[in-house]
Amino acid sequence: MSIIAFMNQKGGVGKTTTAVTIGSILAAEHRKKVLLVDLDPQGNLSDHLSIDPNETEKSIYDVIIGGLAPEAVMQKVHGLDVLPANIDLSGAEVELAGMMMRETRLKKALDPLADKYDYILLDCPPSLGLLTISGLTFAQQVIVPMQAEYLALRGLSQLIHTIGLVREHLNPELDVSGVVFCMYDGRTNLSRDVRAEVENHFPGRVYASVIRKNIRMAEAPSHGLPVNLYDPQCAGAQDYRAVVNELLSREGMQ
Amino acid sequence: MSIIAFMNQKGGVGKTTTAVTIGSILAAEHRKKVLLVDLDPQGNLSDHLSIDPNETEKSIYDVIIGGLAPEAVMQKVHGLDVLPANIDLSGAEVELAGMMMRETRLKKALDPLADKYDYILLDCPPSLGLLTISGLTFAQQVIVPMQAEYLALRGLSQLIHTIGLVREHLNPELDVSGVVFCMYDGRTNLSRDVRAEVENHFPGRVYASVIRKNIRMAEAPSHGLPVNLYDPQCAGAQDYRAVVNELLSREGMQ
Numbered sequence: 001m002s003i004i005a006f007m008n009q010k011g012g013v014g015k016t017t018t019a020v021t022i023g024s025i026l027a028a029e030h031r032k033k034v035l036l037v038d039l040d041p042q043g044n045l046s047d048h049l050s051i052d053p054n055e056t057e058k059s060i061y062d063v064i065i066g067g068l069a070p071e072a073v074m075q076k077v078h079g080l081d082v083l084p085a086n087i088d089l090s091g092a093e094v095e096l097a098g099m100m101m102r103e104t105r106l107k108k109a110l111d112p113l114a115d116k117y118d119y120i121l122l123d124c125p126p127s128l129g130l131l132t133i134s135g136l137t138f139a140q141q142v143i144v145p146m147q148a149e150y151l152a153l154r155g156l157s158q159l160i161h162t163i164g165l166v167r168e169h170l171n172p173e174l175d176v177s178g179v180v181f182c183m184y185d186g187r188t189n190l191s192r193d194v195r196a197e198v199e200n201h202f203p204g205r206v207y208a209s210v211i212r213k214n215i216r217m218a219e220a221p222s223h224g225l226p227v228n229l230y231d232p233q234c235a236g237a238q239d240y241r242a243v244v245n246e247l248l249s250r251e252g253m254q
Numbered sequence: 255m256s257i258i259a260f261m262n263q264k265g266g267v268g269k270t271t272t273a274v275t276i277g278s279i280l281a282a283e284h285r286k287k288v289l290l291v292d293l294d295p296q297g298n299l300s301d302h303l304s305i306d307p308n309e310t311e312k313s314i315y316d317v318i319i320g321g322l323a324p325e326a327v328m329q330k331v332h333g334l335d336v337l338p339a340n341i342d343l344s345g346a347e348v349e350l351a352g353m354m355m356r357e358t359r360l361k362k363a364l365d366p367l368a369d370k371y372d373y374i375l376l377d378c379p380p381s382l383g384l385l386t387i388s389g390l391t392f393a394q395q396v397i398v399p400m401q402a403e404y405l406a407l408r409g410l411s412q413l414i415h416t417i418g419l420v421r422e423h424l425n426p427e428l429d430v431s432g433v434v435f436c437m438y439d440g441r442t443n444l445s446r447d448v449r450a451e452v453e454n455h456f457p458g459r460v461y462a463s464v465i466r467k468n469i470r471m472a473e474a475p476s477h478g479l480p481v482n483l484y485d486p487q488c489a490g491a492q493d494y495r496a497v498v499n500e501l502l503s504r505e506g507m508q
């Protein structure tokens with residue numbers, strides 16, 4: 001049983017796309033039981049799976065802040081269980097700031113579910129605030145979706161620093177298990193330079209498989225489908241299959 | 255005198271690149287006095303201008319939270335005045351949550367500077383939290399950098415909702431003055447569809463000039479330079495010049 005947070009405070013690097021697509025391939029092609037959790041007030045993971053955050057009455061907000069049982073907000077779609085986000089979540093950061101046990105509320109609510117799933121995947125917002133910290137407190141490992149660009153590279157030291165703080169105070173087993181390059185264009189010097197530098201930061205943890213830039217990836221969410229269901233043979237779906245195979249072999253099982 | 259917030263909670267859409275490049279062109283090519291403010295704990299605006307947030311002792315954090323005068327943290331680089339960010343800013347959201355007058359602290363600190371500049375440009379983080387709200391409370395207008403993709407489109411209703419709340423409670427003159435498409439690839443149906451939909455949301459306010467995808471844009475930050483100084487004749491620099499011209503003509507002056 002693995003609990004993985006997809007986290008990077010840099011915006012637009014592929015966190016949501018990676019959580020949704022890996023989850024969908026694990027469920028549809030490796031027969032794993034998968035729970036996806038949308039911790040981003042934008043609700044992009046929910047949207048990507050055709051769950052409209054604007055129409056969703058109850059969400060992960062009610063679980064974290066309201067103490068509702070997760071089963072009461074869970075939706076099933078495309079063979080996946082989903083705890084969706086909605087607009088209420090955008091107030092959660094400020095509300096959590098003043099609450100007791102604010103960092104561990106998500107963990108307390110979801111721990112009882114842990115043995116029902118093979119994978120629980122958390123999509124984090126582009127920030128190091130309390131929603132991301134809640135996700136890191138519950139997760140066992142972090143996969144960092146990464147764009148091979150300079151500004152994304154600059155954020156790594158803050159990312160490592162924050163994970164270190166969570167490990168020290170809230171979750172001793174937490175660590176970065178992998179870095180996956182998304183929207184990767186191997187022809188540019190910039191991409192290759194950044195990739196080399198990231199491999200220095202995370203020796204042995206940068207996935208050999210990369211996700212190439214591919215318009216079908218950007219189209220899939222508008223159809224409410226993960227790319228492996230939208231266009232199963234496209235380059236993006238193939239690339240994510242390779243990443244899933246690498247994830248499984250890194251975990252010592254296929 | 256214009257105070258413009260570059261804001262979009264969707265990550266990676268071009269907020270930082272747009273604020274830096276417009277600021278640099280206004281200063282270097284239109285002889286305007288420009289102040290840039292980095293409200294993002296990532297410190298990407300600072301980085302883009304070769305101000306290392308990790309080496310910066312005093313930052314906008316000390317102005318908003320510590321009450322320091324903005325002149326005490328100001329740096330001058332490439333003909334621009336900059337109020338940089340540093341790592342302290344990542345604690346600001348939670349600290350601000352419990353403070354008196356939390357939304358207006360930035361405005362109180364920077365209002366006295368207003369008559370010294372032609373343009374004050376604010377780079378907001380990818381969230382609707384208190385740092386973004388602080389920027390919206392101080393700004394007179396909002397320019398929304400936008401990616402022509404489905405997930406970015408989905409965020410517009412939350413963005414409009416948040417600006418409406420700020421206008422109602424904190425800043426009656428605030429409005430979206432423009433939307434600028436960044437990293438635009440006009441050959442795809444997705445781009446054209448999204449652009450048409452955004453024009454419905456913001457009639458008359460979508461800039462005719464778009465910023466095309468261009469690798470030199472992604473290279474410029476690694477050289478600590480705005481693209482108009484890094485590679486003045488590249489497509490990105492030309493596109494941003496067209497946007498600046500449109501900004502000036504929309505403001506009724508050249």
Ligand SMILES: Nc1ncnc2c1ncn2[C@@H]1O[C@H](COP(=O)(O)OP(=O)(O)OP(=O)(O)O)[C@@H](O)[C@H]1O
Nearest residue numbers: 011012013014015016017126213214217218265403
């Ligand atoms: N391999 C790819 N090729 C092309 N487009 C992609 C690819 N992966 C993701 N995208 C698109 O790029 C944009 C950013 O991806 P995504 O939203 O998954 O990133 P994110 O890190 O979750 O963003 P945020 O920081 O806002 O949460 C989306 O519009 C998505 O559809």
Ligand SMILES: Nc1ncnc2c1ncn2[C@@H]1O[C@H](COP(=O)(O)OP(=O)(O)OP(=O)(O)O)[C@@H](O)[C@H]1O
Nearest residue numbers: 011149265266267268269270271380467468471472
């Ligand atoms: N026109 C362009 N063509 C190619 N790359 C671009 C372009 N504009 C920006 N970029 C690159 O795309 C990435 C995202 O841009 P940028 O960081 O400005 O977005 P942002 O909205 O400020 O992100 P965040 O949400 O993390 O603050 C950066 O690596 C930047 O260098």
Ligand SMILES: [Mg+2]
Nearest residue numbers: 015016040044
């Ligand atoms: Mg996302």
Ligand SMILES: [Mg+2]
Nearest residue numbers: 269270294298
């Ligand atoms: Mg930015």
